[in-house]
Amino acid sequence: MDTIETIRNEWIGQAERPSARPTHVRRFMRVVRSLSMWIARLLERRRSRLALLEMTDEQLKDIGVSRCAAHREGLRPFWD
DSSP, X not given: OHHHHHHHHHHHHHHHSOOSSOHHHHHHHHHHHHHHHHHHHHHHHHHHHHHHHHOOXXXXXXXXXXXXXXXXXXXXXXXX
């Protein structure tokens, strides 16, 4: 039973140990992750605006958007 407890305690110790990466690397990875998420949101916004332009009048009526409002929203830049 001592061997199992030793192995288990080693695993727990590894999980509690702070990351071996230096602080600047973790900060850089956080910035890269944040930037990629921001770009993904911009692209998704653009895709949804383009989808508005492709909808029929019946589909727009179902979601409560006029053709004029859909056109105005669809032509907005992705960063806006």
